[in-house]
Amino acid sequence: MDFSFDDRTQELRERLLSFMDEHVYPAESVAEEQRERLDSPWQTPAVVGELKAEARRRGLWNLFLPDAEHGAGLTNLQYAPLAEITGRSPQLAPTALNCAAPDTGNMELLAQFASPEQKKRWLTPLLEGEIRSAFAMTEPEVASSDATNIETRIERHGDEYVISGRKWYISGAMNPDCAIFIVMGKTDPEGSDVRRQQSMVLVPRDTPGVEIRRAMRVYGFEDHHHGGHAEVLFHDVRVPVSNLIGEEGGGFAIAQARLGPGRIHHCMRLIGMAERGIELMCRRAVTRTAFGKPLAQQGAVQQWIADARVAVEQMRLLVLKTAWLMDTVGNRGAHTEIQAIKIAVPRTVTEILDRAIQVHGAAGVSQDFPLAELWTSARSLRMADGPDEVHQRSLARRELKRYA
Known part of the structure; x- marks a missing residue:
């Protein structure tokens, strides 16, 4: 095991350290001041857009994706010291580099499992930083540390799936730019294999029946930097069968x-x-x-x-x-x-x-x-x-x- 920085990691690290000193740390107080003047705490301060533009200009974009087709093509070992640097300002730096959760996990998921049409519709704008996303798995009525407990139903009716359920602490869902939910629910609740009962479907935020009920606080904080955490209800939400990610039972x-x-x-x-x-x-x-x-x-x-x-x-x-x-x-x-x-x-x-x-x-x-x-x-x-x-x-x- 050799943990020394290779040339590319060292070059990106130096570029990122300069970006943090020159732009990110000074922007922390600016973002708070701008947020106080916004109509909603979930809106994004203008300085975040400026940081994203500067990060792209410096080649500090989508560093988390090892897939060279969609991201920077870095290994986990190369990305580790860069992610550490962004952790010094977790409210701004990961977002500025388009490396913030939950979008990172969702982009990795789509890059690996989505169909070409799904990638074009949702992965491309996520990679470009044009939209945000949310991953809807956790539920308030069950111990969600055991994902086999989830109760949300995804039932097939002809050429559509009908989703019914209640999720909470859905990160990013309060952000107005959140355009897509990846929803995990049960397509085969009586199946003999409890790990094959679940599936995942793509649900656009503006689909009828999607209700953002309230924002969930974390130790009293709204966590607006990450787009907040929401309680979300799905009232007989209908999406095309083509919105299934992967296969039924693969969730x-x-x-x-x-x-x-x-x-x-x-x-x-x-x-x-x-x-x-x-x-x-x-x-x-x-x-x-x-x-x-x-x-x-x-x-x-x-x-x-x-x-x-x-x-x-x-x-x-x-x-x-x-x-x-x-x-x-x-x-x-x-x-x-x-x-x-x-x-x-x-x-x-x-x-x-x-x-x-x-x-x-x-x-x-x-x-x-x-x-x-x-x-x-x-x-x-x-x-x-x-x-x-x-x-x-x-x-x-x-x-x-x-x-x-």
Whole structure:
């Protein structure tokens, strides 16, 4: 395993670092000011469009897609240090580069499983950044950590599918630019194989019967940077049979294929979030005095900073190893490592950000620093794409098989 940057990664990294310093960080306060003057919190501030145009001009666009036909053609190992940099400003940088969830996972899904007609209608405008999308799987009435529990029905009536169900925490759905939902439901609820009961269909947002009921908050935040999270009802929504993605009964497998890259992308960005937390913690520690000496000279604060640095270096190496395995032996061969980083990284980054908040005192929970929102994002990722406990269960069972 060689984790040194190749020439292309180094060149893109330098270009991205300049973009962050010159455009993204200064735009953070501008975006907040512009948002206060918008008619709706879900509208996109004008500065985001400016960032996207500049990112495209600099060749920093669709870096997440390893498919050279649709994206930059980078390997996971090449993309990892770039995604880490964007994680330092998760509210703006991923969107500016067209590398923000849930669109990234949806584009990967469409690139891999969609028909040529579906790609032309939905993948192309997503790749161009002309529209946004949402992935509708999670439901409030069942434990959605087990995707076989979902209750939404997708029933075939002639040349149409009729979708009925209730979803929530559908990321991006509040964004006015969200034009398409990828909806997971059951086409064969009584099937003997619980992993072949589900299918996925494309549902345009403006289809009759689609109701955006309300925005869901995350620890009190609206999370408008990511287009919000919505509760969505599907009232006998009718779409053509041609809107089926892949085959009937293939929804569970497609979901698993989508989640693998999504999990590592989250962890890549989380490393950047932790780095920003350490930077802010150190800057605060050397500029604030308590009980007659700088916080930087307080033993507890020094221990927090040291532990944070050790943890970040450990996590980065595990994420890079996972990326290397995904590139060399595939997602299935990297299953253990994908689960390991999904368990360890959000938990550890949450702890680092929590201590950074503590060093800032009241300012740490205020809107004057990004720490509270960063903490919220990290803490939420202990549930997104499968909660810790599900991954721990699966990982433990795989380990125990060696001794059975």
